[in-house]
Amino acid sequence: MDRRHVQETARISLVTDGAATGPALELAQVARRFGRRWALRGVSLRVESGQVLALAGHNGSGKTTLLRVIGTALRPSKGGGRVFGKDLVRDADEVRARVGSLSHAAGTYGDLTAHENLAFALRMAGLRPDHDAVRATLETVGLGRFAEERARTFSSGMTRRLALARLLLNPPKLLLLDEPYASFDVAGVALVNEFILKTARDGGTVIVATHDLDRASAVMERVVELRNGQVVGDEPYQAGPRLAATLPDTALLGGGD
């Protein structure tokens, strides 16, 4: 890793570590509207640093919208929140310096090679790409052999691995994963879970939005359930996935919108 990359990473780590004594995330009555439809209706949430939280809920429950609000891709229509003490709206630039996200879409460029995609991601984060680190990261996600191939030729699973590599290369303090197991095979799921555990071990905080709690059960410590844009369940996860077991029932009761 080159000196500038190390210095920049260290600078960000220092800033975030300074704030890591408080909660990683605090949301107060966050609501978000798309036209006349409310996707979030007064979500309040506090997530401590180092915690792995699973955000459960059916399609349309508001999971993706909530992650996008936390990642500053969307402004809340009402309410507000803080990430490591930084306001989601006023300090959006600083929030983005601490948050990394993997969404439904891979966000990669088909006409760039895998290596170029990662180098570009580093440059857009204001870092000079360390090409050895890029190659090593591609090896880690199983794309080492395809480093110089254009992403357009990749399968959806490989594209997801490339998107994951982007996060591995520049690990955030707050990791937001939206349906991270989609398109992954068994090895890919293990890779995602390994990354989540490593992030948590290093003091990072992880929020995993998924309707597949079985796969997340290996890593999650707490489950928050959303329904119709509201928090309807919040409990620690220990021996058995209680909320996971109840999800099909809530769907039958009209939970999935």
Place this chain on the structure above:
Amino acid sequence: MGMRGEIYRATSLALKDLTTERRTKANFNAVVFLAGLMLLLFGFALGPDADALRNAAAGVLWLTVLFSGVQAFHRSYEVELETGALETLLSYPGSRKAIFVGKLLANLAFILLVEVIVVPVSAVLYNLPMGRLFPGLLPVLFLGTLGFVTLGTFYGAMASRLRARDVLLPLLLFPMLIPVLVASVEATSALMVGDVMGEMASWIGLLVAFDVIFLFAALLTFETVVEE
């Protein structure tokens, strides 16, 4: 992130856009072909009269650049929308102004490159003395293109969030382009048929003023329009 960091991000984005375009050439070929076709059709519409062609050449040239250039703005954001890359782009730390500047630089390089082909072709078709025109035409082309690309990049970002973006971009963009179009055509026309009224400097001054105003306004409001 300091100013140097933001410039680094903007140039990285511009280089990424130009690299993807260089590899596919799909957009460049289409835009150049469309521009050539428009020059030809305008020529047929105006008839064989050499004086009529020369008098209309400035307007035809700029309209050709404008109509074909809109394709470039579509493509500029389409690349980002294909795999949800725009969302990722917006999630990087740092100011989103760097994204606007990066897109602007890439689009500017693209349109100027199209003009490198379109201007000599129009000189041949419209019987223009290129050797005499060229030195004076360069600053006019650059200033006019900068104003056009600034607005195109800005409205392209705005339209990228809309469902009917292909239709809405020209509808949003073209009315705003009228001042740049008038100033560019008048300055180019003064070069081609002679500056009898001595208005050339005024038109150039007007172009500079429009460019500065549009550039600052776009930089100030880009973050708002690019958000959903």
